[in-house]
Amino acid sequence: MKKFFAFLAVAGALVFTANYAFAQDAAAAPQEETVAADSTVAEAPASPEDLFAAKQDIPLHQALKTKFIEGGAGFMSLVIICLILGLALSIERILYLAFSKTNTQKLLQSVEDALAEGGIEKAKEVCRDTRGPVASIFYQGLLRADQGVDVIEKTIISYGGVQMSLMESGLSWISLFIALAPSLGFLGTVIGMIQAFDAIQAAGDISPNVVAGGMKVALITTVGGLIVAMILQVFYNYILAKIDSLSIDMEDSSIRFVDTITKFYEKK
Numbered sequence: 001m002k003k004f005f006a007f008l009a010v011a012g013a014l015v016f017t018a019n020y021a022f023a024q025d026a027a028a029a030p031q032e033e034t035v036a037a038d039s040t041v042a043e044a045p046a047s048p049e050d051l052f053a054a055k056q057d058i059p060l061h062q063a064l065k066t067k068f069i070e071g072g073a074g075f076m077s078l079v080i081i082c083l084i085l086g087l088a089l090s091i092e093r094i095l096y097l098a099f100s101k102t103n104t105q106k107l108l109q110s111v112e113d114a115l116a117e118g119g120i121e122k123a124k125e126v127c128r129d130t131r132g133p134v135a136s137i138f139y140q141g142l143l144r145a146d147q148g149v150d151v152i153e154k155t156i157i158s159y160g161g162v163q164m165s166l167m168e169s170g171l172s173w174i175s176l177f178i179a180l181a182p183s184l185g186f187l188g189t190v191i192g193m194i195q196a197f198d199a200i201q202a203a204g205d206i207s208p209n210v211v212a213g214g215m216k217v218a219l220i221t222t223v224g225g226l227i228v229a230m231i232l233q234v235f236y237n238y239i240l241a242k243i244d245s246l247s248i249d250m251e252d253s254s255i256r257f258v259d260t261i262t263k264f265y266e267k268k
Helices: 003-043 048-057 059-072 073-100 104-128 133-143 149-167 171-202 208-267
Strands: none
Touching: 048 073, 073 149, 073 171, 073 208, 104 133, 104 208, 133 149, 133 208, 171 208
């Protein structure tokens, strides 16, 4: 439930930020159009070099908004939704993995000291007070300390798989959005091509102006989908790298924990 509310909070923040940016752009658009109209009346037609320089002066967010509108609100909105949901899931996973990181060396030393001072119950208390999957695995092993080292080892292996599943939770949805965003872009491309051919058929001739409109819409949706997929892919690979690092840490610390328990029983 906590992860669900965290996901909703992140998604809501991203949606609010996007809506706020678009609202500011919409409020500024009439003023910009008025200024542009006045300058068009007052000035002579600009050369291609002047037009290129003017395009470079356009702010990035304004250019992105223009391309979003040109690409079609339908498919581009779906692509943006994939980006927002994918980023929300990615940020939630990154935060979860960041809080799962534990100083295993310090934890093992604390457990060993607790076993020497107060036995199994003292070691359980140390694990309860420590966050992270490694401490949870140690605690599950200590719960079965009276059943022998073999049972403790099997419990650690089983519960390690549970913790791995928890760390990988949500990755399937991120991979879905990575695949879905370019697919939506390609679908918009196909529809844009169909619109271009419809315009050619209605005009009765193959005019560059007629073809360029549909082709532009088609290419914009494709570019948008590919950009979203690349952004989410970077986050996805980063999350996988963090999970691999944590899993290696879990395996190494579990082996050392079993050794510590074995030494504890040998001393008794």
